[in-house]
Amino acid sequence: MQQRKIRMLTAVGGVLAGMMLLGASAAQADATGPMLANTCAGCHGTNGISAGPAMPTIAGMPAKYLKAVMADFASGKRPSTIMGRLAKGYSEAEIALIADEFAKQKWQNAKSGPQSKMATAVNAKLAKEGEKATKGAKCDKCHEDNGVFQDDDTPRVAGQWLDYLRFKVQDLKNPELKVPQAEKMKTGIDKLSAEQLEAVAHFYASQK
Amino acid sequence: MTNLTRRSFIKLSSGVAAVSLTSSFGVPAIAGEAKQKVVVVGGGYGGAVVAKYIRMADPKVQVTLVEKNADYYSCPLSNWVVAGFRDMALQKWNYEGLKKHGVEVVIDEVTAIDPAGKSVATAGGKKLAYDALVVAPGVDFKDFPGYDAEAQKKIVHAWKAGPDTVTLAKQIAAMQDGDTFILVAPADPYRCPPGPYERASLVAHYLKKNKPKSKLLILDAKPKFSKQGLFQEGWTQLYGFGSDNSIIKWVSGAEGGKVVRVDAKEMAVYTDNNGFEEKHVGACINFIPPNTAGKIAIAAGLTNESGWCPVHLNTFESKQHKGIFVVGDSSASGGMPKSGYAANSQAKVVAAAIVARLNGKEPGEPSYVNTCYSMLSPDYGISVAAVWKYDPATPDKVKEISSGVSPSKAPDFIRKQEALYNESWYQSIMADTFS
Numbered sequence: 001m002q003q004r005k006i007r008m009l010t011a012v013g014g015v016l017a018g019m020m021l022l023g024a025s026a027a028q029a030d031a032t033g034p035m036l037a038n039t040c041a042g043c044h045g046t047n048g049i050s051a052g053p054a055m056p057t058i059a060g061m062p063a064k065y066l067k068a069v070m071a072d073f074a075s076g077k078r079p080s081t082i083m084g085r086l087a088k089g090y091s092e093a094e095i096a097l098i099a100d101e102f103a104k105q106k107w108q109n110a111k112s113g114p115q116s117k118m119a120t121a122v123n124a125k126l127a128k129e130g131e132k133a134t135k136g137a138k139c140d141k142c143h144e145d146n147g148v149f150q151d152d153d154t155p156r157v158a159g160q161w162l163d164y165l166r167f168k169v170q171d172l173k174n175p176e177l178k179v180p181q182a183e184k185m186k187t188g189i190d191k192l193s194a195e196q197l198e199a200v201a202h203f204y205a206s207q208k
Numbered sequence: 209m210t211n212l213t214r215r216s217f218i219k220l221s222s223g224v225a226a227v228s229l230t231s232s233f234g235v236p237a238i239a240g241e242a243k244q245k246v247v248v249v250g251g252g253y254g255g256a257v258v259a260k261y262i263r264m265a266d267p268k269v270q271v272t273l274v275e276k277n278a279d280y281y282s283c284p285l286s287n288w289v290v291a292g293f294r295d296m297a298l299q300k301w302n303y304e305g306l307k308k309h310g311v312e313v314v315i316d317e318v319t320a321i322d323p324a325g326k327s328v329a330t331a332g333g334k335k336l337a338y339d340a341l342v343v344a345p346g347v348d349f350k351d352f353p354g355y356d357a358e359a360q361k362k363i364v365h366a367w368k369a370g371p372d373t374v375t376l377a378k379q380i381a382a383m384q385d386g387d388t389f390i391l392v393a394p395a396d397p398y399r400c401p402p403g404p405y406e407r408a409s410l411v412a413h414y415l416k417k418n419k420p421k422s423k424l425l426i427l428d429a430k431p432k433f434s435k436q437g438l439f440q441e442g443w444t445q446l447y448g449f450g451s452d453n454s455i456i457k458w459v460s461g462a463e464g465g466k467v468v469r470v471d472a473k474e475m476a477v478y479t480d481n482n483g484f485e486e487k488h489v490g491a492c493i494n495f496i497p498p499n500t501a502g503k504i505a506i507a508a509g510l511t512n513e514s515g516w517c518p519v520h521l522n523t524f525e526s527k528q529h530k531g532i533f534v535v536g537d538s539s540a541s542g543g544m545p546k547s548g549y550a551a552n553s554q555a556k557v558v559a560a561a562i563v564a565r566l567n568g569k570e571p572g573e574p575s576y577v578n579t580c581y582s583m584l585s586p587d588y589g590i591s592v593a594a595v596w597k598y599d600p601a602t603p604d605k606v607k608e609i610s611s612g613v614s615p616s617k618a619p620d621f622i623r624k625q626e627a628l629y630n631e632s633w634y635q636s637i638m639a640d641t642f643s
Contacts (some may be wrong), residue, residue, distance in 0.1 A: 031573040039577035042637040051639035052632025082593040089595025089610035
């Protein structure tokens with residue numbers, strides 16, 4: 001546990017200072033947490049419960065984790081398609097309000113709607129292989145309880161959307177992207193092949 | 209006079225101490241006391257979201273949504289249907305989810321709005337009273353020379369998703385190899401700025417695969433268009449744009465692309481080329497007429513000379529009629545595009561403003577976002593995203609805090625990811641709207 005506390009995903013101080021310059025002027029009052037967070041729902045779902053297979057559910061994630069991720073999106077440290085462009089649109093205070101709002105919501109495992117035909121289905125055989133791979137690479141040292149565990153540095157991955165997890169593990173393996181990750185996680189990822197990482201995604205997606 | 213003051217007045221006149229009134233909000237309405245009523249006209253990306261989010265924020269408010277059609281067909285992703293790689297059934301939604309939030313759904317058409325009497329009348333003979341009214345009818349189309357009801361049977365616009373979407377898909381499928389497809393893009397402003405170019409891209413994808421000798425001609429009233437650089441880069445990569453063999457040809461308004469009349473009998477459109485009419489014949493023509501605010505918004509006197517509804521950009525309350533809020537495509541939204549996501553974002557501002565007002569409070573600061581994906585092929589997506597605030601210093605324009613489009617020359621896997629994000633965007637925003 002002590003180790004977890006000192007494990008830092010990224011240093012965010014400089015980024016946040018930069019974002020403050022972009023944010024609201026002092027004369028302007030901030031919008032409320034729900035007002036700001038509700039604008040995210042078009043992609044991340046009502047109250048952060050995503051209905052889209054490639055969009056992560058963010059409901060109930062720790063506020064500190066969400067804040068760090070947003071800061072990394074804004075600085076470009078964490079590669080993204082649109083999140084960088086959006087994250088730059090908020091002050092540090094606004095991001096804190098957004099993060100607190102989603103942290104208050106209740107997590108729900110990914111569940112495909114009847115209109116979704118593009119979601120990748122969880123493959124039970126792959127999930128089994130993935131489970132083995134997580135042990136070998138010691139993923140469970142941080143992503144405890146088969147990925148249910150979360151803390152300030154660790155997002156819940158159990159029951160997350162499979163396509164989102166597949167994208168993320170592909171990104172982690174992509175040298176062009178340089179996704180920020182804890183040193184220990186990098187060591188684990190390096191041990192796994194692309195196929196094993198795909199299986200890991202299936203494993204965590206299969207968990208509830 | 210707001211309901212709050214009216215209610216206070218009634219209570220005061222019947223001898224209840226004023227001090228108890230201020231605390232009476234937030235507790236269940238006392239027996240016999242009328243509930244606050246909100247009527248929402250139109251159940252699309254804007255209206256349905258206002259209805260749901262009012263109920264989520266304040267279940268004491270009675271919300272009635274009046275919508276003409278029992279089934280809703282989404283415009284976003286309907287270009288996939290046009291190009292033959294998506295089933296129309298996946299575009300179809302209904303209002304059962306909203307009923308679970310306690311929204312009363314009335315399938316009927318609002319024919320008149322009485323801002324002074326605070327009521328709406330429907331084709332079905334209903335009269336609905338309101339304390340706050342939301343008008344979210346989407347767009348309608350201006351009359352255009354030669355594009356009458358008869359012509360519209362042969363040449364569809366399919367700029368509202370529904371039966372015409374399928375008709376256009378069938379017309380494209382029936383083209384012979386070597387036939388020309390003409391797409392006529394409207395002048396600004398109109399619903400979904402990148403939409404005509406996404407449609408052109410996806411039809412070009414279909415032609416490349418199925419009718420490689422066919423060409424696609426875009427006749428445009430405008431000198432430039434949304435995400436133009438990215439579209440043209442993708443067209444060059446995918447469809448030989450700029451070369452002699454290009455599937456797509458785009459003619460700007462300045463270069464003779466401005467269509468002045470339609471002739472459905474000849475299957476032709478005529479452009480104005482420096483004062484001379486030029487005839488363009490297509491085996492299939494997709495004519496998107498100039499857009500205007502929804503007819504009910506015009507009839508209710510909510511529009512001004514621009515053809516759109518001026519609103520206060522901090523609440524989207526009409527500048528013409530107090531107590532009426534105009535959401536989505538019909539509004540003059542101060543620089544936000546007429547997109548589904550912008551309508552969704554505006555709807556949440558309106559829901560919060562109405563709930564505040566009905567509870568005797570001033571609406572808070574709004575926040576607006578747009579994210580919008582376009583497809584150039586089934587594996588090639590691009591996006592635009594922006595965040596805006598209200599700035600009292602520029603009351604007619606929202607203040608852009610950040611914005612941007614997908615990077616130029618991005619690797620293929622990024623384009624593919626954005627294509628998949630597009631479909632996920634659709635699932636989430638539809639769930640946010642209808643579940």
